[in-house]
Amino acid sequence: MDNNITDMTNEFHEIVRRGNESYDRMRLNWETRYNVWSGQSDDGRKWKSKLGRNPVPFDGASDSRPPLVDTYVNEDVDMLMTSLSSAQVSAFPTESNDAEQASLVTNLLRYQIHNQIKEFNDEAELAANYMLENGVAVVGVFWDVEEQATVADIDMESISQLAQSAENLSMFPEMILSEDREDEAIALGMLVLPDVKQSKMRKMIRELRSTGATTYPVKMTVKNRPTVVALRLGEDFFVPLDTTELQDARRCYYKEFVTKEALYDGIESKGYDRKWVEDVVDKTKGKTITMDRNALSARSNSTRREVIFDAKEVYEIVHCYERKLDEDDVQGIYYTCFSPHLPVNERGKETFAFSELMNYDHCQYPFVLFRREWLSRRVDDTRGYGEIGFTWQKQIKNEWDARVDRNSLATMPPLHHPPGRPPTKWGPGTLVPRVRQDDYQYADVPAYNAGSKEIEVSVRETCDRYFGRVTGPENQPYAMMRQQHMVSKWLKNWQRVMEQVLALTQQFASEEFFFRVVGSSKAQMLSASRDDIQGQFDIQLNFAVANLDQQLMQRKLELLKVAVGEFDTQGVVDRAELMQVVFSFIDPVLGERLLMRTETAAQKEIDDEKNVFARLSAGVDEDVREGQSHEMRLQVLQQILESSPSAQQRYQQDEEFKSRVDKRMQQLQFQLQQKKNAVIGRLGA
DSSP: OOOOOHHHHHHHHHTTOOOOOOHHHHHHHHHHHHHTTTTTOTSSSOOOOSSSSOOOOSSTEEEOOOOHHHHHHHHHHHHHHHHHHOOOEEEESSSSSGGHHHHHHHHHHHHIIIITTTHHHHHHHHHHHHHHSSSSSEEEEEEEEEEEEEEEEEHHHHHHHHHHHHHHGTTTHHHHOOOGGGGHHHHHHHSSTSSHHHHHHHHHHHHHHHEEEEEEEEEEEEEEEEEEEEBBTTEEEEEOOOOOSSSGOOOEEEEEEHHHHHHHHHHHHHHHHHHHHHHHHHHOOOOOOOOHHHHHHHHHHHOOOOOOOOOOOOOEEEEEEEEEEEEOOOOEEEEEEOTTSSSTTTOBBBBBSSEEEETTTOOSSSEEESSSOOSSSSTTTTOOOOOOOOOHHHHHHHHHHHHHHHHHHHHHHOOOOTOOOOOOOTTTTTOOOSSSSTTTEOOOOOOOTHHHHHHHHHHHHHHHHHHTTSSGGHHHHHHHHHHHHHHHHHHHHHHHHHHHHHHHHHHOOOOOOOEEEEEEETTOOEEEOOOGOSSSSSEEEEEGGGGGGGHHHHHHHHHHHIIIIIIIIIIIIIIHHHHHHHHHHHHHHHHHHHOOOHHHHHHHHHHHHHHHHHHHHHOOOOOTTTTSHHHHHHHHHHHHHHHHHHHHHHHOOOHHHHHHHHHHHHHHHHHHHHHHHHHHHHHHO
């Protein structure tokens, strides 16, 4: 199939340099969040030397930087990260025969989030910042295999043992010790260690012959797991201009900078073409076509330059994922790695690192789009906080500057003096001679403007209401609803990420894959083979923003207690599930440590009551305790007496034993009656 590298390169160049709107919006969002504009000085003042013109209202006037937008971004990033770390991750089977594995898959996903995917929290925080600052973010989901070279020892003794266990190696030690048979030893050694180069094998054979020991390079797998990476649309990740739905895009481009060592390592680990790697290293070092923030600043006539990435010693490569049909009209996603600076070689032939039908069985692009809002079907039609809050932040800045400038004038007002006779000194206690009373005097100080603070308060209240902050009892429900809506969209996207993570784990995890049950000190190491986690599952991440309000959570628990105690007269509430709900409010991790599975808890009660009966038989009285399942224990006791002939006989003949059993049963019945009386007392007979 044609790879069409030239077409990919041309389209990538077009997307990167595709006009003004996206980059102008990115610049506005970034500059607003970080309070960046031309002519700034480190002391927060306006100086002619920095601006190149006379500042207004005077040289040295205030140039404040109110962090309005940055505060909203940081607060909402904290909320999104809290919701992600506190969310209850669950896998629900979509087919009945997958039900038994759902619990195992749930534990697996928790382990992967908290333990296996080491970069998960860092990349999630990056994604949250990208989504709020620019309005959109992308998370890539890949299966990452990384090998690292190490050195192993080998000596003649171990080679002799190996020769005894394998018939075709029986002559190997003799070949090593004979100089005349060195070439034979090398050939046989390379069959045993195929990854060792011939020159290295020759050196090893000679060291074994002279010293009896040597070392050889061996590769060990240091990473074989799913990985996630946060990408910024327009900086790391690009899609064609006609894209409306990410999974339906014609192509997706993921750009990264790599080192020389990573390129050469890709020859072995990723199948990169060696000639392509050599050409890229030789011809493209330090080249980049991505418009960075230096260019953005230049476009906005800004004199402030921000260094965000130094590409002088690295190489820019692009990973293209393309959805297309093969010669049999079968649709698939094809992966191609190429250099945007080297689409053809010196002979005019298209060149690339690697190209094949992507081997991910989930048949999706390995990317999930995070949009802050949906304004149209266009992928990038979503606003960042800077675009929304720019004017409000500017208004607050104006009020800050006005108040600071007024205080500066009040502290040190302009001084009137006769022409040509400025005072040589000025300050507290300084003696200044004068001829007339009005020779030297301060200019009038601007009057205090109480409305300035009112304007700022009004602007902040408007911002707070817009960005979902509580400004009073009247808007608390709306603020909570807005925050919950954002959190729900955020978690829904992470559900899509985890669905891809699970699909990759089902496909690539080895039979020796181990994971732990997360959050439980009672958990044992579980071995999960690929077959153990196969199946179709719906992944859910749930988090209620209202649970962040401790007072509201307490009121909900109290209402739940009353509702179950007074209205559940038919016993329809699952008490075990109720405890799960209660601990989900209080602390989910603590709940995992304290709560047993329903079956385990029931069996524990049954076994304990059987042990009580044994102690009653041995002549030991045991009273009923609170907090036990009295109804279940009474049933166990009655069942023992009904099903065991020996127990029945002793109960009828042994008066002391009978009195102990009767006392126990009466106590259990009394506890049940007390619970019933409590309900009657609240509701009436």
